[in-house]
Amino acid sequence: MAEHPELVAEMPAVARLSTPERLKHAQKRRAQQLKKWAQAEKESQGSKVGAERKRRKRSDGNTKRVTFPASVQLLEAAARHDAEEVRHFLASGISPDLCNEDGLTALHQCCIDDAGKVVPVLLDAGADVNARDSELWTPLHAAATCGHLHLVRLLIQRGADLLATNSDGNMPYDLCEDELTLDCLESAMAEQGITQEKIEEARGATEREMMVEIGQLVEAGADLDAPRGHGATLLHITAANGYAEAAELLLEHQASVGSRDEDGWQPLHAAACWGQVQMVELLVAHGADLNGKSVLDETPLDVCGDEEVRAKLLELKHKHEAVMRSHHRHKSLLQRRTSSAGSRGKVVRRVSVSERSSLYRREHEREAIVWQRAARRDSAEDDDDGQTDAELRRRAAADPPAPSPPRNGSALCTHGPGTGATVHPVPDPAPRHHLPATLPDLKRHRAATKLQHLPGGDAATPMGRGDTGDTGGTGVAGGAGDGAGEPPLLKLTAPAEEPPAQKQRCCKVM
Missing domain, CATH: 1.25.40.20 (Ankyrin repeat-containing domain)
Structure with a gap:
């Protein structure tokens, strides 16, 4: 059977047909309509039979029904x-x-x-x-x-x-x-x-009952962190309900502030969620983690809906961060002190070298002074001609004064058996660069000076570096003065110290 749009579309063509042709066309359309009607009736009968069969089949077997508690x-x-x-x-x-x-x-x-x-x-x-x-x-x-x-x-x-x-x-x-x-x-x-x-x-009845239960668990040695409903511990329950005394009793017996329930909440989460300000302060004072996260990555601050508790959490968090920064600064200072131990050791070593150098210098100077004093005693107490200083002074007062020798020590004045004085040329003492500079050289120089004395009181003694004796500035044989033959003081040089490390700028302030 033609559909309605199809019939409407063919109406202009039907209008151009003659009357007999229109009748034939109408009869054809009617036959098509009856044929489709019969087919539809047949299909509907078949569907009814199938539905009946299905109904009978369900009634014969066990059927499933939805039931509720x-x-x-x-x-x-x-x-x-x-x-x-x-x-x-x-x-x-x-x-x-x-x-x-x-x-x-x-x-x-x-x-x-x-x-x-x-x-x-x-x-x-x-x-x-x-x-x-x-x-x-x-x-x-x-x-x-x-x-x-x-x-x-x-x-x-x-x-x-x-x-x-x-x-x-x-x-x-x-x-x-x-x-x-x-x-x-x-x-x-x-x-x-x-x-x-x-x-x-x-x-307070509920809290008292809980404290009695906690006391019984402590006496029995039971685990205070044992999970209960939804994995919550006793500390979770006290934190949510604000039971401060029960919470203090639990914390006194080492109940964990980091225990978690099935949702990953710590007791601090529960206290923050239920607006328990006192419990928040108590838990944080016992080391509760202000940044602890639950299964959904929620911190106590995230689950807090009370403004007063939220302000308290923020205050505690800022204080905790300030304390941690102070600890970090103290730790870094200790690390710097530890790392500077090597440089401090170098300073100590430099100071030790300097002290040792000064000690060596003082010891050398004292040793040279001892040698000088010993030389003076030898020359004053035991002359080569056996005369004492008093006899030399009396003889010098009785004899006419002799001319002073040149200051460079180019002549040696001696007293002969006659009344006059005889001048013998002597070589100049060793130049300044040949003078003894060390302790062994000083000893050899002293020994050579003593060997040059002549026996019988006529020997000549060289003067040291143009210095005059004690008898009026004249060098007398056998009567060496205080300055005659004295070795010069040692000119010691301190060991070279390590130059201090040059400071380098660490910032623009220096």
Whole structure:
């Protein structure tokens, strides 16, 4: 059978045909239409038979059906506020306290959704009015938070705990923002005689229980870092809940601040996430890593949502970085001091060489002075002619003075047996460059001087470097003066010291 667009397209051609031709064309189109209709009917009959066969086959075999746990069915019916279906489930033996993976019961769900018709059905079936979820919330917490006044009254009538605390340490009245609902809660607390002391005692009950448990574990020698739910340790739990005393007890017994749960969170992550400022300071003081990362590469600062805790973390981080920079500077200073030990040793060695040179110089000078004094004593006490100094002085006073010899020592004056004096030329003493310069030369020079004395008092003694004797400036035989024959002082040269290393500029300041 031709489609509609095809029929529309051939209408101009049909309009040009004659009347008999138009009739023939119409009959042809009708035959095609009937033929396709019959074919469609045949196919539809076959499909119905096939469907019937399939249905029969499924009914004959075992069929698979999707089923849900009873807890899911009960929670789903409560969420739909279907009191009849809830009653039907409870009548079939399902427990009203069934919960999901978060610990949420049907009563929690109804208090959140304000299902006023379902709540009495659950309570009449024996549902726990103080049931707790994974974060220790009770149905009264949920109703007070949402401001459902009539449900709060109903729960209080059925025995709800007004002092129940959740994981954050909050009671139902702490979470209530509706004025009428808050007045209802406070009136009920006043009627039950709840005072501030009881409130504080109730808030610390969980921490006291945890401290008792920690004490038992310490006495038993158990591992305080043993993982619990989701891999969290006791220190994770105390950090998240702000239990400072329990945390101090754990840290006192060497609980690890670096333990991780299944998400890679350390106790500091938990304290930062739940806004526990005191716990943040305590953990950092015990060496918690401010830059520790979780499985998702999150630091405690990344998971922190409280501005006060965030500011404290930033402050602690800056202080920690300042302390580390100070440690690095101290460490580098120690390294520089250690590396300068070699140069300090060189300075000590240079000073030692200088001191040794000075010591050698002083010893040489003292030795030369000793030799000079010994020479003076020999010449004064024991002359070659056997006369003493007093006799020489008397003889010199009795004899006429003799002319002074030349100052360069070119003549030797002697006294003969006659009345006159005889002058004998003598060679000049050794030039200055031939004078003894060392201690052995000095000894040889002294020995040669003593051998040149003549016996009988007529021997001549050369004067040393043009110096005159003690008797009026005349060189007398056998009476060498204090300056006669004295060796000159040694002119010692100190060993050459190492020149100090030239300083090089290390920066542009020098």
